[in-house]
Amino acid sequence: MGMPDAEGQGPPDGLPGLPPEWGRVVVPDDASALAHEARQVRRELRRQHRRTGWRRRLGLVPGPDGRPPLGLPILALLVSVLITLTGLAAVTWPRSTRSGGSPTVVPYPTASLAVIGPLPALDLVDTGNSPVSLRSLLPAMIVLIDACACPERVTEAAAAAPAGVTVVTVTEGRKAETSPVPGVRALADPAGGLRAYVHLAPHPGTATALLVDREGTLVRVVPELGPVGAYRDDLVKLAA
Known part of the structure; x- marks a missing residue:
């Protein structure tokens, strides 16, 4: 030890x-x-x-x-x-919906009259390729049919339009084709001025209507032209 x-x-x-x-x-x-x-x-x-x-x-x-x-x-x-990468992944990672995976439906955008303003002095062309001043047809219901001809809706609008109100169909292109609906004026908008005026892109399967009074004031925009009952009152006011 x-x-x-x-x-x-x-x-x-x-x-x-x-x-x-x-x-x-x-x-x-x-x-x-x-x-x-x-x-x-x-x-x-x-x-x-x-x-x-x-x-x-x-x-x-x-x-x-x-x-x-x-x-x-x-x-x-x-x-x-x-x-930082973890935060970005958490924000951008796709999330499964609790409603059975149904896609989110984004409503078709509508135009604001305050943003659009009065109808500009546009010159369109008719079936004979002659220039036509759009303001000379006022008051008018102008139907943009470049995404859908929708003849049944145009026919309903022409039948409901009071005397003195012109129903006009407008398509993009250099020349307009004769309208199959009696009493409807067919025009073409080669420069796409009306679409730019309302700030609405063509939506497949739908027609857009503009209701303009005799002073050129845009009374109403109908992004998806449907049954005439939805806009009949405004259409009648155009003749006042």
């Missing part, structure tokens, strides 16, 4: 001086008694070596001249990029 020094504390003979705060140090005669402590020390040294190796690989160890490690700002930048 190990022996302390002569005073009962401190290192035995042959060992260098140890700090007094260590207290009494006993050195065993058999080194195998320290095997457990030795394993703990080796385990801690290996753990510290692995930690230091990873920090060195990631650039987190200060340089030999005391400069701060370069890996810290790079690591912070990578974390910021990952957070």
Whole structure:
């Protein structure tokens, strides 16, 4: 069994001086008694070596001249990029609808009369390719049929129009075709001025109607021309 020094504390003979705060140090005669402590020390040294190796690989160890490690700002930048990408993915990732996957229906846009303003002085062309001033036909119900001829709707409008109100069909192109509906004036709008005027793109299967009084004021826009009962009152007012 190990022996302390002569005073009962401190290192035995042959060992260098140890700090007094260590207290009494006993050195065993058999080194195998320290095997457990030795394993703990080796385990801690290996753990510290692995930690230091990873920090060195990631650039987190200060340089030999005391400069701060370069890996810290790079690591912070990578974390910021990952957070940003995660946020973008959460916003843009498609979500399944709870209504059985039914698509969202966007209503057909309607035009605001305050934005459109009065009817401009447009010159269209008739079936004989002759210019026709649109204002000369006022008051009028102007039906844009470039997306749908809709003869049944045009026929209903012509039958409901009061005396003095002209029903005009307008299609895009260089020349208008004769209207199959009696009493309806057919014109063509080669420059697409009317579509640009109402700010409405053609919608397949529907016709758009403009109700304009004799002063050129746009009374109503019907984006999808339907049954005449939906606009009959405004149509009658055009003749006033």
